[in-house]
Amino acid sequence: MKNSKTIFFLALTFLFQLGVAQEQQGSKEDQFEPSPVNQPGREYPMVNAKGQVRAQIIAPEAKKVQLDIGGVKYDMVKDDKGVWTGESAPQDEGFHYYQLNIDGASVPDPGSLFFFGANRWGSGIDVPARDQEIYELKNVPHGAVEKILFPSESTNTSRTAYVYTPPGYHKNPKKRYPVLYLQHGYGENETSWPNQGKANLIMDNLLSDGKAEPFIIVMTYGMTNEIEFGGLRDFDIKPFQTVLVDELIPYIDDNFRTKANKENRAMAGLSMGAFETKLITLNKPEVFSSYALFSGGTYNPEELKGRTKPDLIFISTGSKERPDAVKTAVSELKKASFNAVSYVSEGTAHEFQTWRRSLYQLAPLLFKTQK
Amino acid sequence: MKNSKTIFFLALTFLFQLGVAQEQQGSKEDQFEPSPVNQPGREYPMVNAKGQVRAQIIAPEAKKVQLDIGGVKYDMVKDDKGVWTGESAPQDEGFHYYQLNIDGASVPDPGSLFFFGANRWGSGIDVPARDQEIYELKNVPHGAVEKILFPSESTNTSRTAYVYTPPGYHKNPKKRYPVLYLQHGYGENETSWPNQGKANLIMDNLLSDGKAEPFIIVMTYGMTNEIEFGGLRDFDIKPFQTVLVDELIPYIDDNFRTKANKENRAMAGLSMGAFETKLITLNKPEVFSSYALFSGGTYNPEELKGRTKPDLIFISTGSKERPDAVKTAVSELKKASFNAVSYVSEGTAHEFQTWRRSLYQLAPLLFKTQK
Numbered sequence: 001m002k003n004s005k006t007i008f009f010l011a012l013t014f015l016f017q018l019g020v021a022q023e024q025q026g027s028k029e030d031q032f033e034p035s036p037v038n039q040p041g042r043e044y045p046m047v048n049a050k051g052q053v054r055a056q057i058i059a060p061e062a063k064k065v066q067l068d069i070g071g072v073k074y075d076m077v078k079d080d081k082g083v084w085t086g087e088s089a090p091q092d093e094g095f096h097y098y099q100l101n102i103d104g105a106s107v108p109d110p111g112s113l114f115f116f117g118a119n120r121w122g123s124g125i126d127v128p129a130r131d132q133e134i135y136e137l138k139n140v141p142h143g144a145v146e147k148i149l150f151p152s153e154s155t156n157t158s159r160t161a162y163v164y165t166p167p168g169y170h171k172n173p174k175k176r177y178p179v180l181y182l183q184h185g186y187g188e189n190e191t192s193w194p195n196q197g198k199a200n201l202i203m204d205n206l207l208s209d210g211k212a213e214p215f216i217i218v219m220t221y222g223m224t225n226e227i228e229f230g231g232l233r234d235f236d237i238k239p240f241q242t243v244l245v246d247e248l249i250p251y252i253d254d255n256f257r258t259k260a261n262k263e264n265r266a267m268a269g270l271s272m273g274a275f276e277t278k279l280i281t282l283n284k285p286e287v288f289s290s291y292a293l294f295s296g297g298t299y300n301p302e303e304l305k306g307r308t309k310p311d312l313i314f315i316s317t318g319s320k321e322r323p324d325a326v327k328t329a330v331s332e333l334k335k336a337s338f339n340a341v342s343y344v345s346e347g348t349a350h351e352f353q354t355w356r357r358s359l360y361q362l363a364p365l366l367f368k369t370q371k
Numbered sequence: 372m373k374n375s376k377t378i379f380f381l382a383l384t385f386l387f388q389l390g391v392a393q394e395q396q397g398s399k400e401d402q403f404e405p406s407p408v409n410q411p412g413r414e415y416p417m418v419n420a421k422g423q424v425r426a427q428i429i430a431p432e433a434k435k436v437q438l439d440i441g442g443v444k445y446d447m448v449k450d451d452k453g454v455w456t457g458e459s460a461p462q463d464e465g466f467h468y469y470q471l472n473i474d475g476a477s478v479p480d481p482g483s484l485f486f487f488g489a490n491r492w493g494s495g496i497d498v499p500a501r502d503q504e505i506y507e508l509k510n511v512p513h514g515a516v517e518k519i520l521f522p523s524e525s526t527n528t529s530r531t532a533y534v535y536t537p538p539g540y541h542k543n544p545k546k547r548y549p550v551l552y553l554q555h556g557y558g559e560n561e562t563s564w565p566n567q568g569k570a571n572l573i574m575d576n577l578l579s580d581g582k583a584e585p586f587i588i589v590m591t592y593g594m595t596n597e598i599e600f601g602g603l604r605d606f607d608i609k610p611f612q613t614v615l616v617d618e619l620i621p622y623i624d625d626n627f628r629t630k631a632n633k634e635n636r637a638m639a640g641l642s643m644g645a646f647e648t649k650l651i652t653l654n655k656p657e658v659f660s661s662y663a664l665f666s667g668g669t670y671n672p673e674e675l676k677g678r679t680k681p682d683l684i685f686i687s688t689g690s691k692e693r694p695d696a697v698k699t700a701v702s703e704l705k706k707a708s709f710n711a712v713s714y715v716s717e718g719t720a721h722e723f724q725t726w727r728r729s730l731y732q733l734a735p736l737l738f739k740t741q742k
Binding site for chain 1: 430479481493517542
């Protein structure tokens, strides 16, 4: 009897402790922390491990203030000091654009850093992700991101590009590198990959782990925002193709220590940038050897007939997009003897977490045999 | 008689045409154009040649909306569609920080690009200036601005700096360059000189005109915002001096093609950055050969006694600040046989137009005899 009582008591204690542990875990998940992409020293906006966003703003005279994220507007509540606070439903892991709405005015949240997306510079938030260490700033050798202005005759102006050079680029004045041309999506621009995409930190971390060959990444404006959304059918790739292939690539090859040949040149893009990547790689088979589409279309063997097979075709998407279409396309390409790879980002949609992960997966596959 | 009538008539015609011309000029001065630092495709905010700022925002439910610029809040007026519009009094030429106030909430204007100043990322406006061509984007060879992450043991992190390399830097892999270390002011950061300061465009234009020797500019965060404003008396320069002199300079000399000696190293700063420049150049006479203070203090001969004279001391200010103090100080330095130069920016105060012009004046004086 004594034993069974003891066992019962121990079991009870165990169950109680389990309950406490779960409750603590619960409360840890609920606990809000400042978003990692806040303005310096700002406590709000905050995020928790569930992916909820909590925003706060002082607006003593306002009648209605809302947090506008993921296509939903969440009412915020005013305290007696005129401070409005509100929370969203859980968001997917990773980066999201958002804004505040104050008595009908849609404005950036002054607490967050600003990012170019949705055709504007506006607020962004970074929800904790289980794999966030892939793009964290770590104590490893860092490459640099250079803003260049390159001459463009076809558009009669100086155009901007960002150039990632890997750690050691400046120290080894004789080493030459392959180049990845990496495009943003509709409503974004050349700052989107280095800012919210964290392309440089992803590369620094991969290189520090010895998981990828060092290469240069060039990111320029894809001229995608000059079309109306939905006007894709009439999209003419020629103006951007001219800028990229006839103006930017020669400038990069002239000013950076590149391996200036097809074998050492890849193109990738997300969404509208994937659409551009597909069109340009198909139009210009002599320029790029590896092609990557993130959340934007696929290749089929028919389109690639009668030409040298690319070294790599990489097609990715979020699990909340259309993963089956990507898997099927890659399976068809493999059947036709293409070196094709698919990647599905678990639990993410048409947003930057899908694309950060896609770059992380793509990079180790590029330029494997440096020629 | 006929002649005098003709002359009278001609004179009348002339006066009439003069009147028309003046009226046209008047209306041209009043005419608002989009600010050159607006978000892509945005019409508002606008500026006119008088320096007035016109802002506009949709806020149908708001009770009160104000344009907050230059320490003054201007009431905006709502039309029947819920669009608020308002104008400021004339502002000085050049760049100004501003914000909107919507029912008590101070927020960035979503129409403008965002700049770091006043301890936040927020809206900025650029008022036309008679000398704006010195910082305009022109069809000339362009240098690049590189964002680097350098290791800092003393602060146990990777720190950010922006590095301007002049046109041709990448093309001449053997040429070495002098370096200017250029500091921002209180409430600003390492992005302020390349963004609102337009340091790269000022240099590109000077170099294209053959008015300056090519040099590298390094801009890092001066750690100035970690003190309370007014707490200057207790400001300890040591932490930043360690980062700059013991960590950043060796990193730059190791990773860029610099002329790594005192003769080819200058330091300049604006406001709080001038204060830092003065302290560090006095503490470390072996590191820099040219010193420049923009809108922040002066040197006197006593402070520089018993050491090798610097190659150049440059001290500048806006005419709306304290130009007499600068002129007097430089006159004293000259009397004591220092190579000292003063510059007063006409019609500007403690703002970036003063500092853009100061850099434009300073650059041609630096590294005249490349050693």
